[in-house]
Amino acid sequence: MNQTTQMIHEDALPGHESELEPKPEWQPRYPGSGRLQDKVAVVTGADSGIGRAVAALFAREGADIAIVYLLEDEDAQETRRIVESEGRRAIVIRADVGSREACDGIVEETLHTFGRIDILINNAGEQHPDKDIADISEEQLRRTFQTNIFSMFFLVQAARPHLKPGAAIVNCTSVTMYKGSKELLDYSSTKGAITAFTRSLSENLVADGIRVNAVAPGPIWTPLNPCGGASKEKLEHFGESTPMGRPGQPNEVAPSFLFLACEDASYMSGQVLHPNGGVIVNG
Template identity: 50%
Template structure:
């Protein structure tokens, strides 16, 4: 078990070179659970959560937290086999149930398969967390290739659309959708131009879908993280940027994945039954331009 409340304020220089990044190769390892997050209070008892990118980073923390709250968890991941198996073992170690579904969410057929496998295993889907994403820094917009632009939008936006389209046919009143956006949707980012654009699209998707699904009683909300120590960081930024990652935040550091998990659990639970179309900003106090 990875347990600590002494969150690091800086990271050694490192770069993995290819996305998606691998959590087990990070230094230090991200903190995805702590002693302070105990057995849980059954807030998601008998619920089924499907989460994309649930194998590592924020997704791993949310997956384990949901299991602690009584949910059965279906984790959709791309190709991070070891990370996915590690998360599954952590969930099973606390008595939870976990299904792993490997594939590419940019393909609509796969999204249909992921939903079908989840229904076949758990008989329902109550909570959909759209969390998977990629990012590729570029200093100039001219350097963003058509291939990169398509991959970023197809993963971050199309993947969310496809999964939502398939999931809502099985969702009912009281169920919820949670989308991972980003502080970059509000403040932009100098070198994450296309990534920030996708997160802006997801923010608007959250608001629009909340209005569209309100008559069905399905709530749609989002979480907008600030800097978080996940595999996306060493796999996309160079060594110098990794060394400085998060140090310009008001709290002087990047968040650890465990610090995001509670926001997702809250939005998924009945504690948030009157919250719809909203975004929770978990960013260490950074000023957000709204």
């Protein structure tokens, strides 16, 4: 078992969606309207949670999907089945997005299969709760930044030569970037980096007709929290601190990604949407 795999399995990450109870709600809530017709989207972390919901909704709107995932083969194949049930094509790519070489391979395989990339959804992430900053090992710190932010640099660098005017990049940041999280110091720090990356990359690419935006979900019921080391007590009250008093579902977040990826958001770049249950973050 290599060092990366050891780190991942320390907290049972990334976790099987098929084993969660209750099951996360990924199903699109309305008929498609062709907003992504014949587009090609790369979606990282697409085997479960928000990534699966995004893949399903994008497929319903007419896109072919490259499903990028880390370890959960069964969940990835289920996402593939979902995409194909919408009448679209899908490929599954097992890869560690924290590796530059792997990100190069993701882009190469997508281009080989579909011939183009129109949308890049940087959604993959990991977290490891720690109550004391002294408990965060150097290995964990490096791994969290590698997965959550280095991956975005690597994938954009690999995809950039193939992104044409009209392309869209949407990154997944978090409410923790805005309000902080005392037990997720390294995770929330990466989310701050992602927001800065989004705004800066937008400035870098907007003149070339490529829009870059982000989504900052609040507490969403996905494998990330129950499999990422959250305590039983925290899970029992997960999402109750939001004004809506409940966690969100992946299919309540996916429409924000769709809006930013399609032409409905043609005059938006460098922005962040906040599906977070009513938390006011002023950012």
